[in-house]
Amino acid sequence: MSVTKLLAISLGAILTNNFIFSQFLGICPFLGVSKKSDTAIGMGLAVTFVMGLASAFCFGVNKILVALGLDYMQTVAFILVVASLVQFIEMFLKKSMPTLYTALGVYLPLITTNCAVLGVVLLNVQNDYNFIESVVYGITGGLGFLLAIYLFSTVRERLEFADYPKAFEGFPIALITAGLIALAFMGFSGLQVWPM
């Protein structure tokens, strides 16, 4: 494991293989909570936090499952880990950091069904990442999500004053906007860190 590899993973997760714009993971919260930029940032930070933690925990869980020969139970085990993790974070924040808890509010429980979280865990296993790589991939993937949702929310705030056909109201125009941002993100696809 080298620093270059970690750098390549981070760069990939944030820009070239952005979770939203090129892997289509986490679209639901991306469309759902991007109407205002401050809530978007809150959601992005919460997701980053959970993705990092989930990567770390599931790495251990996966090792246990493989050792027991139960790797076909991965999906069930991972979703349980993610769900209980979110529940614990919620309880912990409520007790020790009430300000952060109220700021995140309703978004916390929503993270359980965010496919970016389960997705990053599954991708870690698929790509055979070791512990540090998994955690780095989890956190930087979350940062990529944060970048995407923040950019999108700022555009969306301006959309309110835009004039577009009535049939496009709501989700369609949001999707088209996201498509255009995705087009811009394609420009990053040439980026590479050598040697891979």
Added chain:
Amino acid sequence: MNFNKQLKDGLIYQNPVLVQVLGMCSTMAITTSVSNGLGMGLSVLVILTLSNIFISLLRKIIPNEVRIACYIVVIAGFVTIVDLCLQAFVPAIAESLGVFIPLIVVNCIILGRAEAFASKNSVAASAVDGICQGIGYTAVLLILSAFRELLGAGTLLGIQIMPSSYVPANMLTLPVGGFLCLGTLIAIMQWALAKSEKKNAAKKETEGK
């Protein structure tokens, strides 16, 4: 219970993707080819129907406070079964759908129907609801994937359809194409629904007179 009405709801008026806007991730990610769309659509149909039946059976036993966790465990169980079946019988499709098969667990369509329908209705009605919503989802996937594969690669189910002089619009099979096509499809749907509503309202008005 009205099968016709439920089918119409699933296909049009309450279409899971176009009207309820659920399960967007998989919809955009895997509709790059018709075979992927069909595989994904049928997998979701099976899982949705089974989990609806099961959750409806358990609806009086599951305590209200932990219901979401219980639903997720039931769904995850069925997803694992389908995942293993796909890997065993159609490895090519399992390969190309990749991580999106296990991700059906967090597909909001399934959890949404469990919460909104199966937890309140009888087993038979829930099964029918699962089938109808699944058909609606599959239909959207087929439309989107046929469009994207035909224009983006010039093929349908891997068979060359467009004349060889046609230059494929690669963009459509890239992520950008997914966003743009789905956005346009939802817009068309909203336009059509608004139009039929207007028509109905006008009809009622003339009848009223």
